[in-house]
């Protein structure tokens with residue numbers, strides 16, 4: 394059974410910016426780690442913000458633990474947020490943490506908002522959260538500017554887990570860190586998932602970060618999900634040309650090499666004038682596009698836990714598979 398269900402979510406930021414997300418559907422089970430991958434501007438951050446109600450959705454539904462979040466407004470939405478069931482962890486901890494507060498006060502923020510704890514109970518929960526993320530509670534007296542970038546991101550995670558959420562929504566939580574701190578944060582997320590049973594939605598442009606951590610992955614392009622499924626299958630045998638291009642650009646994830654067939658995935662460069670009548674958003678770049686693709690939006694086809702939105706998924710993936718088969 395799903396803990397978090399996103400059903401046909403659409404968001405637009407006014408008429409001039411157009412649609413940022415369209416028809417996004419995603420489900421997260423308790424304790425599951427789901428990755429959402431896509432390039433800058435694909436709508437990843439808008440997706441997590443809309444899920445927690447920070448950005449209003451203009452179509453579709455988000456249901457968390459039986460509550461329809463998208464139907465909540467005003468006081469009811471604020472009351473829902475106070476429960477802390479879903480916690481957002483941002484990419485830039487320096488900007489997301491109040492520089493004037495101590496680390497202990499930052500970690501206590503959600504607990505103070507939720508209320509119901511005595512001072513000593515709250516202090517205990519703060520120490521517990523700091524230890525859980527691998528920080529010495531003695532750091533509680535420092536301010537965000539007095540700890541390292543890796544420690545700051547752990548403080549952000551401690552703040553999120555202090556309220557004992559059921560889902561952590563992590564927006565590129567390690568991308569601003571150096572390689573060593575990044576790996577430590579990814580290992581920490583994996584440990585939190587195992588020890589606390591918390592579900593995680595991990596947003597990233599980096600397939601390598603996702604490959605070792607997530608159970609399932611969803612690929613976002615132009616505000617639409619183009620493919621989703623178990624991470625080993627999606628990265629090992631992509632069913633959408635855009636996923637295949639991402640995989641071909643990230644050899645470190647250990648997927649079977651695409652060899653010469655990677656060249657056939659290169660974005661088309663001669664399509665600036667390609668007609669776009671609401672068809673597949675990848676059509677202007679897709680080397681496998683036909684005239685139909687430009688006018689008819691592909692429906693999401695589901696089979697064996699995989700979903701793909703492409704008119705020609707079988708045809709093009711056979712082509713890539715044959716070339717790859719000849720090479721491996």
Ligand code: SF4
Pocket residue numbers: 633634635673674675676677679680681682683686691702703704705706
């Ligand atoms: S629907 Fe057409 S344009 Fe879109 S990804 Fe598939 S083949 Fe390419």
